[in-house]
Amino acid sequence: MKVNLIKPLTFALAISTVTMANTIASAQGQEKGKSDPATAAQNLKVAKQKYDSVLTAAHVNISPQIPRNFPVPPYTSNIVSTSFINSTKGSPTATVGISTKDSPESVFQWYQTQLRASGWTLTVASPKLTAKLGKEGQFFMLDGAKEKQGIKLFCMLDQVSKGTKINITWLKNR
Amino acid sequence: MSTVERQRKRGSVTAFAAVLALTLMVLGIGFIIISLYMGGQRETKNATDAGALSVGKEVLHEPSVMLSPADNQKCFFDCTNDSINNNIIGDGKVNLNRINRVWSKALLMAINAKAASMEGNAGSGVGNAGSAASAAQDLSDALADKLTTAANLHGFFNDISTKNSTRMIGVNSSTKVRPGPGWQTSLMDRDAESNIELTGSPADNFYLPPGFNLPPSSRTQCTRTPVPGEVANTYFLKGYTPIDVLDRKFWQVPFKWNDKPHLVSSTPFNANKASAIPTTWAKPIPNAFSVDAEAKNPGATAETAMSWVLSNPRHPFKLAAPHSFLHIKVDEMKCHWYFYPVPPFKVEFGAAQTYDFNDSPKSMTGTPMPAGGVLCAMVSPPAQVIGLDIVGRSLDEVIFGPPPGNINKVEGYMVNRANEMISKPGVTITPAKLHSVLGSALTRAWLIAGEKDFYLFSKDGETLQCEPKSIAQISAPMWMPTIINNTPDGNETKIIDDAFMPGGIPLPHVPTPDPFCSPTPGVNWSWVLWDKDVYWKPGTGYNGSLGEIRVKRWSEVHTVGICNPF
Incomplete structure (x- = not known):
């Protein structure tokens, strides 16, 4: 059965906000990271991993x-x-x-x-x-x-x- | 020779002739008396045989027991006629011809309850089946009492026996009942078939509920020798053999297939009397009867005779619940919108939108979700075509169509229940027949017209119908309206649990990123899944309902929004 988390929106928003805050802080604190190709590639890799985890959970490709x-x-x-x-x-x-x-x-x-x-x-x-x-x-x-x-x-x-x-x-x- | 001598000789001849004539006369009279005696005895026997056969035939209809209005007896009303047409309404009487129908319907309810209890969803079905079994027992006992009360049968005997000539005994003589111990009953043809046929064969489990197995000792093939070709592959319930289900015993009276009521000799009759071979059936229903009669002239010695008859209705039925139905319910279809703020966990956001058979497929757009993706300020699902899973579909497709899930189980329940509605021996509802009925173009039209409740039933005991409520009540006007609102006595369980499959075109979209982020290329997709649940609520048939299949279909639009920092 698929994991069905109805209404944990608040939780999700909180996590997203924290993530966003961290990202902003990280971006402000590390101006270099913004244009650093290695960091950008790493960020892309992490994002794609998150996407893959969604597809795996949903059992689709x-x-x-x-x-x-x-x-x-x-x-x-x-x-x-x-x-x-x-x-x-x-x-x-x-x-x-x-x-x-x-x-x-x-x-x-x-x-x-x-x-x-x-x-x-x-x-x-x-x-x-x-x-x-x-x-x-x-x-x-x-x-x-x-x-x-x-x-x-x-x-x-x-x-x-x-x-x-x-x-x-x-x-x-x- | 002198005249004197001649006269003397003639005198002795005359005397001899006289003696001879007298002797012949005595012999003739004796012969006539013996002929009359033997003829009278034969006439009495013939009249007794005729009366016995009359008993063997008439006893199938009377005596009878009238159903009471109590629920547990009312449920046998559909067994109180002699037709396989379910729309023929009974007279409420249970007789020897119908008692096997009553017992077998009680057995069927118990089987349904047992199968449901094995799956833990019997609900009040076990109690109802037990109550019906008690009622069947009560009806059977009352009928047994009447059948074993000889006075109830005397009339059937006299009606025919008195019409037979016994002129050799006397012009005014007739063969009539001689009350007393000569009127007995017997339980013949033990272990032979009853007149209740099973559907199918052991290979298909007789189309009984999935998971239930009829004890092999409860059934038999035709025991006639040779076995008639028409029933060479037919199985019947077995007579005078207890059939144990739900810790109760169910009984059948043996009636060999299409065997005429006929006279039998006293030897097997006496050998099979309940007193000779006791049975665990406390009050068995007899299938054989002995009669005792006498014929006499007023004031003269009576001629007596006995006969033994084995009864048989020559009327097969099927193990069935004629006035019954299966309810098929289609839930309202909805489209749900899911997002992934924290992968891989999904969150439903925005109100689910309904779609229906009469407006599908249609383009739908979900509510944009703030922070609905990773590092996304806003995720807006693109418009998706919804309703392709049901558009133009028949009821068969709605139940069994994709997404598939464990459709074999659903099919098993439905085929079983469909066969329980059929009264005509030899008719089997195969899975193909069921799909044909559910897949008719009419069901498409009704679904488009907005019908969501369908009823599977047999109006004629031979064919299967699937119609919405209003039509079903017209098709079976004498019985369907009184039961159509009844609900199954079991509990609902899910038998297809969220079967799903890709159902729509995956569409790319561009989420609104959080500050200092940009959409991750190649991962922002929105796709549609078709989902299906199927629920089964078993019914024993106690109130007419054999169960309910509920189909819940819905669509899910999943939208993934992922951005990454610069």
Whole structure:
């Protein structure tokens, strides 16, 4: 079970304030340290260690790159950004996020073609369902199954860029 | 030859003929008397056999015992009809045809309570199951008293026996009950099957509650020789064999599968009387009856005959609780926002936001947290798409869909309870069937329409329905409205505890650093987790509720803000 510390905000704030005060004192007392590359590298290292401890506690791993062995082919046209997150405990699961300038419909069509060609069995949400959700033309989704793997793929209209946000969740041993 | 001699000779022939005629007449009369006697005896026996068969058939329906309005008897109301259709309402009478249904439903409640107690969440289930077992015992004892009171059966005998001719005894004669010690009962076919079938086989644990094992001595396959093909792979509860659950004994009356009520000889009948082979069942329900009758002309000597009949309803049922349901409850979904001021410990900050099936997915932004990260003055989570875990999902996906967790246990409970609702022998609710029902497009529509409470039940005893409250009450109008608000008698436990998985796109963000600090490159991310808890609250079926599955889904947005000194 994840450690769930609800409301120790006061404690956290106190720690943060103390840390900040120490840092300020340290920065004021050691003017040299500010521009000292060795100290800066050490500070960076400590910060990254803290980040790693968060990911370890949350049992996830995050990367901006999609691993090559991810079982669903990544969309490659007009890409704005990509991200990847996977579980490090329990059932193997991973989620890929891709932003593209292309339209949701064309992206979704591309994925259907690619997945079928790769041997995935697809269940595609009917337009009736998306209409019922009030997102006709803006939201597409499908479920895929292949051997003991499953995927859930969503293509959504990005209201800001008018491009598409792609979210692919992969599960093993379904 | 002279005339005198001729006349003398003719006289002796005449005398001989007369003697011969007399002899033949005596023999003829004797033959007629013997024929009448034997014919009368045969007619009496035939009439007695017919009357015995009538007893063997009619005794299945009467005498009967009426249920009382007490809760522990009321729970057997769904066993007081002869149909496998759950929507057919009973008449409240328990008879020989139905007593095995009553005992088996009491057994089922005890099994459910036992399984729950093994997991420590029986609640008041053990008490309720015990109360139901006592009621079953009371009903059984009262019925046994009536069945072993011969006078209650005399009418069934006379109705048929008097219609049979005994003209050889006399025009006005008829075969009627001869009250007395000739009217006996017996417990035949011991260890043979009852008319209660189990679902499945030992390989699938008869679809009983996970963790509970039915003692092998409690069950049997068909004992007919040869075994009819229709039931070659079917298991039944065993008759006149105590089935021990929760320190109580549950009983069944053996009725060999599809065996017609038939006459039996006195030898096995007498050999199986309770007095000949005692049983630990204090007041056993008999399945065989002897009858004693006589036929006579007024003022003449009576003909007497006895017959022995083995009864059988030829009506199989399933080990079931026909008027029952499983409640499935979907909790309101919320999105929680977490920060890491002191890694790796997380802090929830800002109000959780709700999302639902009818408005997902949607973009959500959490409240920025002052000092919500290491050396951060402010951490503002970027907008995240929330609700991808439930959007357009069926009830099956909501329960069993990702994140997975220990779904086998949830499935085991649900398949077990679904089978307990089915009354029709031979029908099995497999996991695939359950998923098909829960995964119907209708459940998607109902979820989008805002329904959160669903009821799994069988209206016809053969198929499974999963419907929201209002529809369920219409589907089973005669019984569902009276029980649908009842809650399970067990205690709730969590069977999937915070199953989680990455569910959204990790997004980079830039925290506001404390003075003299800058955001650490490559570590300031915000990501979404899908989380799921599933709770199980077992019910024995005492009040109709076989349990409750509660699904709690939520999303967590975790935002890490880390800065480092210059």
